[in-house]
Structure formats: C-alpha cells, structure tokens
Amino acid sequence: MTDQTVRDNHRGWVLTACFFDLFMVPSLIGQFGLDRPVWLTALVVAGIVVYGFGYVVLPLVVWGRSQAWQLPVGVAYMGLAAALSPVATPYIFIWAFALCSVIVRGWWLIALSGTVFVALAVVLPSSYLGLLVILVSVAILCRSVVHMVDINGALRLARDQVTALAVADERSRIARDLHDVLGHSLTTVTVKAGLARRMLEAGVATDRALVEMRDVERLSRQALADITATVSGVRAASLAAELVGAKEALRAAGIDADFPLAVDDVEPAYQEAFAFALREGVTNVLRHSAGATRCEVRLGDSWLEVRDDGDPGPAATQPSRVAGGGNGLSGLSERLTGIGGRLEAGPMPSQGFRLRVEVAV
Structure with missing residues (x-):
C-alpha cells in the first residue's frame, strides 16, 4: 500500500471517527447524568473523553503494526468499555465493537468479539437483546468496510505497479528501437561516407562519390524519420x-x-x-x-x-x-x-x- 493510500485511509478514519464522537461523547455523558458526586462525575466524564479520544487515535497508532500491538489495544478498549458500561450504558460497546473490527484482524477478532458477546449475552437482561443484534451487525459492517478499503488499496497498488511496468516497457521499447535505427543507419552512413571520401581522395569517379553522398543525405533523413516514428510508437x-x-x-x-x-x-x-x-x-x-x-x-x-x-x-x-x-x-x-x-x-x-x-x- 502506497504512502498516499495510507494517508487517505488515516484522513478518512479521523473524519469519520470525529463525526461519531460528536454524538457518542455527549450521549454517554447524558446517560450517566451529572447529579452524582463530583469526584465520580469527573472520573466518569474523563473516562468517556478518553474513550472517545481513543476511538479516533488508536487505529492510527495500530495500523501497519503486528498482532502484538493490535490485540492488546483491542482488549484494552473493550476493557474500558466494560468499566464504563455500569455507570454509562451498555450501548457503549457499539463503539468498542466497531473499533476492534477496524484494528484487530483474523481469528483474534472473532475470539475477542465472540468472548465479549457471550459475556454480554449472559450478564445483560433480555431487554438488551436489541443491543446484541446491533453489536453483531456493527462488527460485520465494519469488518466489511475494512475489507473493502484493503481491496481498494491493493487495487490502487496494482494499478500503480502496472503503470510503472508500462512505463518501463515503453522505455525499453524506445531504447531497443533507437538502437536498431541508429546502429544500422549510422553504420551504413559511415560506410558510404568512407567510400565517397576514398573516391574523392583518389581523384576518380567524382560522380560516383556524389551519388554516395546523396545516399548519405537520404539515409540521414530516413534515420530522423525513423527516430520520430519510433518515439511515437508507429514505426514498423x-x-x-x-x-x-x-x-x-x-x-x-x-x-x-x-x-x-x-x-x-x-x-x-x-x-x-x-x-x-x-x-x-x-x-x-x-x-x-x-x-x-x-x-x-x-x-x-x-x-x-x-x-x-x-x-x-x-x-x-x-x-x-x-x-x-x-x-x-x-x-x-x-x-x-x-x-x-x-x-x-x-x-x-x-x-x-x-x-x-x-x-x-
């Protein structure tokens, strides 16, 4: 994946995450309420702000790194969601599932999301059945979007490689054709010019020498025409x-x-x-x-x-x-x-x- 593609993906994620944060952070604070002890309110609000900030920043930190980074970050974010859910709302897991679908890959994502999903299904009352459906839907949707982004990046990289190969092939063609044109034409011009020189030095067959020099001029013009045709790709x-x-x-x-x-x-x-x-x-x-x-x-x-x-x-x-x-x-x-x-x-x-x-x- 090219540097430009990575920058575009990062920029797209930041804009999307900031947009969702505008709704997520105030909603979670509103669910918690502010009629609690000051220390508890400050602690929970700080946790929610960190939760929202991590939603924007963590993918930028983890992308391009190994599983040794991805899985611990995903587990930590799920743990923060679990710590905040009793005082905020269990719906906070929606953003956690979305983030983990973006930063954790392969079977580790299935293991992490599946474990949290089973725990929520056991702990939460039946009234939160809709939340469980939403969590599954969010995980599938986000994973599909990430897969599509990966495919687009691979296609863009393949397109760039094809373009580079086409340029290299065209350069090779021009170099090969120019060698053929100039090698043969200049060799023939040299031979004919040498023949004309020897005739003139001998003082005989002046007319023949003129014929050879006219051929030199003709061959030079033909070589120029061949070079133009070679560069334009129409020479046969x-x-x-x-x-x-x-x-x-x-x-x-x-x-x-x-x-x-x-x-x-x-x-x-x-x-x-x-x-x-x-x-x-x-x-x-x-x-x-x-x-x-x-x-x-x-x-x-x-x-x-x-x-x-x-x-x-x-x-x-x-x-x-x-x-x-x-x-x-x-x-x-x-x-x-x-x-x-x-x-x-x-x-x-x-x-x-x-x-x-x-x-x-």
Whole structure:
C-alpha cells in the first residue's frame, strides 16, 4: 500500500471517527447524568473523553503494526468499555465493537468479539437483546468496510505497479528501437561516407562519390524519420525493404550480397521480427567482420540466417556478437520472445560468422 493510500485511509478514519464522537461523547455523558458526586462525575466524564479520544487515535497508532500491538489495544478498549458500561450504558460497546473490527484482524477478532458477546449475552437482561443484534451487525459492517478499503488499496497498488511496468516497457521499447535505427543507419552512413571520401581522395569517379553522398543525405533523413516514428510508437519494419537496404549497405562496403529475391516464403506474422534480425545481422557484419567479402542471407517459413566469410578472430568473443550479449542481440531476443522464437549467434566451424533466428512451429 502506497504512502498516499495510507494517508487517505488515516484522513478518512479521523473524519469519520470525529463525526461519531460528536454524538457518542455527549450521549454517554447524558446517560450517566451529572447529579452524582463530583469526584465520580469527573472520573466518569474523563473516562468517556478518553474513550472517545481513543476511538479516533488508536487505529492510527495500530495500523501497519503486528498482532502484538493490535490485540492488546483491542482488549484494552473493550476493557474500558466494560468499566464504563455500569455507570454509562451498555450501548457503549457499539463503539468498542466497531473499533476492534477496524484494528484487530483474523481469528483474534472473532475470539475477542465472540468472548465479549457471550459475556454480554449472559450478564445483560433480555431487554438488551436489541443491543446484541446491533453489536453483531456493527462488527460485520465494519469488518466489511475494512475489507473493502484493503481491496481498494491493493487495487490502487496494482494499478500503480502496472503503470510503472508500462512505463518501463515503453522505455525499453524506445531504447531497443533507437538502437536498431541508429546502429544500422549510422553504420551504413559511415560506410558510404568512407567510400565517397576514398573516391574523392583518389581523384576518380567524382560522380560516383556524389551519388554516395546523396545516399548519405537520404539515409540521414530516413534515420530522423525513423527516430520520430519510433518515439511515437508507429514505426514498423518491412523484411523486403530491409533486404534492399542491407544489400545497398553491403555493396557500399565492398561485400557481395547473396540475398533471396523475395520474402514470400516467410510467414507474415514473423516478417517484422525477421526484418529486425536481418538489420542487426548485417549491421554486425559491417561493423565486426574483418575482411568479409561475402554475406549470405537465407530465409525459410519460420527461420532466417545471416552468414559472412569474415575472420571471426577476437570479434567472435565481443558481447555485441554473442547471443545473449550486447544491446542489439538482447533487444532482438526480446522481440523474438514475443513470437516464440530463439536466437543463435556465433562463429562457424571453418570461417565466418552466423546469426540465426528460428520460431518453433
């Protein structure tokens, strides 16, 4: 239960208890009468005032504490009611039963209230049968109200937890998508800018260098658009479009791309997740596969595989290239979990590196 909920419950109880005290205290004093010895009148009035004050304060003291506090306080309040009842009225037990229903929980409440109820049934004359009915009704009503308050508090706590989880999930989604967008786009921009620089430095193929720089500008604009779409939650990935973009990025890096011509064999439900897998796999080829000259992509109805012929070397042990490590592969694993897929990434026995995603069907 949150601090705000506790404060609201305390405030509600104080206001309710003070309202009932306005009627309870004068009524009990009136039942006692003031035509008694001064010392007795003062003693009884003080006891009634303490009784009314305890009705307001004791729940605030006991709430949140263990049974070691709740039960003794309930017994003491019942005892004060029993001490005042001969000189005031047995109806004073109404407030005692109400208070104990609020502060004492579980079987201890049944034991305490039941014991006092049986004692009153034995001691009081039959004319107080109505009081006994009222006591049972008050105990049930107050216990029901307390139970409802507890349920509302639990629901409010659950709602706050759901909200916090939703916020955390949205942050994770944005971070994952931004990594995918920026990782791939900036890697491609870097490759293309490097290619254009080398062309200009060599003083040849100026027109080709201009084409590459125009692609850099286009990719930068597309990355900005993707970031905006990612933050707004409307961005989706197309497997066919990713194949085209990946082939262009590999070409700029001087790596042959052996890609399928179509994606019709892949189940539609898996294509978006596979698009992100393709993007991550090709990005890692561009960033980590030293000396790679060829990259192959193979597709099935429920699987995708990206392979290159680069030298794994130390790159194979980098967290960003091992399944379960690196932000990119971790985010990809989260995406695949949503469709029941799994991820494998690691060096191949002979040479090269392989990333494979597969959905169990």
